[in-house]
Amino acid sequence: MSDMLDELYRDVIMDHYRNPRGKKKLDKSDIHSEGKNPSCGDELEMDLQIKDGIIEDVHVGCVGCAISVSSGSMLAEVIKGKSIDEVKKIAEVVKKMLKGEPIPDDIEIEMGDLDALEGVKKFPVRIKCALLSWTTLIDSIDTVADNKERAFSTTE
């Protein structure tokens, strides 16, 4: 329909949208958090199982658009099995990528499908859709660090 749209709705994104990973609820959760975009109504819940600083399992439940759902799905896929430090680095890179900021050369991370989110930066109002799951994740991790139990985030 338009080249512009094709950059946003890449096949990978639509695949994650239609078959979101991490959809399955976990039987136990070490840290539960919720995120929301008040202006548009997207809602997300996230559960993490963490052991020895490694994210062993993750659940992401997102009610939202193709961008927020697929971003959450990619997140679930990519962070599983990674250490908290690695995950933090990935989140930073994703944020930079979405905001169109340069990504430092010395960061070597495995991006998986995440590259597909790059098209979002041309749609400024959609960036916060893609950010929702990542902001929630960071708040989750910070909550762990602060020894709190629940986190609540927004990308406004």
Next chain:
Amino acid sequence: MSDMLDELYRDVIMDHYRNPRGKKKLDKSDIHSEGKNPSCGDELEMDLQIKDGIIEDVHVGCVGCAISVSSGSMLAEVIKGKSIDEVKKIAEVVKKMLKGEPIPDDIEIEMGDLDALEGVKKFPVRIKCALLSWTTLIDSIDTVADNKERAFSTTE
């Protein structure tokens, strides 16, 4: 200095401004009232002695500009000795004159120096200066009719 100003600051007006009539306080007052222009700070107090429907004596104390002071002074001069009905008619005519509205032919009243206020109508923001004493007077009279004791008015 300017023809326009000469129409406003006529000799009669300046004479009333410099020697306001009705300045002397009354030893007794049947009806006391106060008026004010909140936006500019002009303040006026008025006392009436009324007997058998005739205004026997009047005191007007005005802190204000040349227009409000002289208008109050002319009022004091013209209403003394008149019946309440006559005074009401005069007040109506003055209001109409100031607002530039036509004055009905069938009204025959003795205007005294009041004609000098006609120049005010060319200065829209000053009309309320000239109106202050008249609005206060009408409120006074209405208060008498309503059997109240004090009146408070503004020309805003």
Next chain:
Amino acid sequence: MGMVENTIIKKSAEKGVLDINKIRKDFPVLNREVHGKKLVYLDNAATTQKPRAVIEALVDYYSNTNANVHRGLHTLAEEATSAFEETRSLTAGFIGAEEPAEIIYTRNATEAINLVAYSWGRKNIRKGDRIVLTEMEHHANLVPWIVLAKETGAELAYIPIDDNGCLDLDDLGNIITPNTKLVAFMQMSNVLGTINPAGEIIEKAHKRGAITLVDGAQSAPHMPVDVKSLDADFYAFSAHKMLGPTGVGFLYGKREILDRMEPFNTGGEMINEVRYDYADWNDLPHKFEAGTPNIADVIAFKPALEYLNNVGMDAVREHERELTEYALGKMLDLGFVKIFGPTDSAHRGGAISFIVDDIHSHDMATMLDTRGIAVRAGHHCAQPLMKRLGVSSTTRASFYIYNTREEIDEFIASLVEIRRYFSNV
């Protein structure tokens, strides 16, 4: 609420009531291109575009008159003050108020409602009192009352909606209880388009001795309104939704009620006398207008009202009714569009909320935007209503006097293409 029946309404495919081509020339923004396409602006329930006369009034004011109002004795200040008050008179006439002093300038409809919640509500609503709202209210006419109820211990009750998106008034007599102090409701829904029977609700409320507030943010711009014949106690609306500048709203209130209210914001202009330990208040409407008002935009709202008066609010309503009928018919024809709200254009305005398959409203709005079509997506400041409708968001197209059938045709064609595109990517 199920999908509405696919009744195809095609009454007047002929030329409409307005000379749209002439009207469109008065709105400079309609020449704008978006992503290389001519702008099709269907986001009028959010804010409308402005005719050249409004823009020129701003230029003229700032280039020739600009001064502070009310307290000024110089020429500019006098001109500004009289223009500022002329808008008030015209606004009073537009909604049928008894006198200009019953029109209070606010920032927007939201602030008008908050003014009532603070100045009238804090004084008149007590623990155990009831405030009646409807299930379709905008946050602007919801949150101030939720906050007030929490503060005072008052209870909230809601007039429900039926499956057609209309108020269900069957139980109104029981909902408006004797302890009901306020009935506040929208005259036209920004989501469902529904036109509510304001007169009927007000009459019932008054029988119970309740005060009424009508949120006219969506109705005042789109249909003839007469607060006198409605007998509304308060009426709130926004200039920016009816061709006027942003930053100007209105609270109409009956004088006897406004006179008894304490002020809301306090400061300059609204006082009579101030001492270091005392203050009392100026007369209406100044009592409620503290500080330097939005002078330029109030003045520039006059040509907006004149524009609407020239077109005629009956014609505005009829044009939009025809356009809505046309759009609803086409949308229902598609078969894959689910519409929320009544589908009979006689009972609704031109805000049409819908969803298409599993396409999220944000994606829909983005895709329409690449075709130059501006719509709104999300909860439309009516989260509780969204829940009631069983959705998290909808897409909304909404019309005004400059919209055309050709634009609706483009919108419809885009829906078809988008659906095809989205199922293929």
Next chain:
Amino acid sequence: MGMVENTIIKKSAEKGVLDINKIRKDFPVLNREVHGKKLVYLDNAATTQKPRAVIEALVDYYSNTNANVHRGLHTLAEEATSAFEETRSLTAGFIGAEEPAEIIYTRNATEAINLVAYSWGRKNIRKGDRIVLTEMEHHANLVPWIVLAKETGAELAYIPIDDNGCLDLDDLGNIITPNTKLVAFMQMSNVLGTINPAGEIIEKAHKRGAITLVDGAQSAPHMPVDVKSLDADFYAFSAHKMLGPTGVGFLYGKREILDRMEPFNTGGEMINEVRYDYADWNDLPHKFEAGTPNIADVIAFKPALEYLNNVGMDAVREHERELTEYALGKMLDLGFVKIFGPTDSAHRGGAISFIVDDIHSHDMATMLDTRGIAVRAGHHCAQPLMKRLGVSSTTRASFYIYNTREEIDEFIASLVEIRRYFSNV
């Protein structure tokens, strides 16, 4: 306060710091004629004139972009939102705020102060607490606290002024008592011109654990301001007094304080979640901005700030200081002018209040107006100060970046003529 000494100050009769001719060309209204005379606009403390760039920004916005902000997913809405937020960043920078979210858009300075009185005051001020103000406050920073004190049973205390029109701080330690919760004061007087030692007062207030609010309505437009180095907790000002459009004001507040405050007005945009019986709030700054904001005027304030930044606030201040020095010298030379406020231009801004003989300020303003000179007359929204000064009103001339020595010469010549005229009629 007696008549100030006739010290003639004539330091820099030479060319000033600004290229005034160039600046004047940017202000269309300065070509205006009043009663056949070229406008001499000396009513800048009431509101300032607007440069062409501000007017053009309005035209551009309404002709090309106009859309509602924040909730929109289409191109126009995105452009409007980002321009709307750019002004916030620039404003934050202009007054030295830590982050844009600490800047809340209001209608004017008055509303900014009311926001604090409602949202912070109602929660933090209790019976027996003290609120400290000054004797020179504008009604905007007086009436909200008089009302709050009456409501809560708090007490008001005033920092006095000396015979020179400056705050007398000798007793400050006793006035700001341990039970003082708020110290609210103007940084520059709109009547006396006085520049108050804001930093010193704030430091003393903080030592007592009090919160501080600075009314910057007259200072932000006329001198460099840095809320960070002042350590002000709240700072209020208005766009229309600094080249910007009417209808836009600002409340700066420290994040940690704003975060703990409940909202003021409620409705759309400012919520996080709303249910029929519950609402919670969005983050800063949105929490305090309910409903559709004054989008166009906020956006058009950006070129006003850019204009001031280009000129440089130091240069603005220096130009006005020179002009004030020049005007004060000339006025005192006349011998018949009584000036209220300090006569040392180093400690005052360009608002000069005065009286001439027995000529009432309204008559003075009318007579100046016939000569094209716009000044203000009356109580300047400072009735208690007027009483303190022993007058019912004054005439006020006030300057801005586009005013010239030639204009002041005309003003002085007019004073002479008016005095002669008035004593002869």
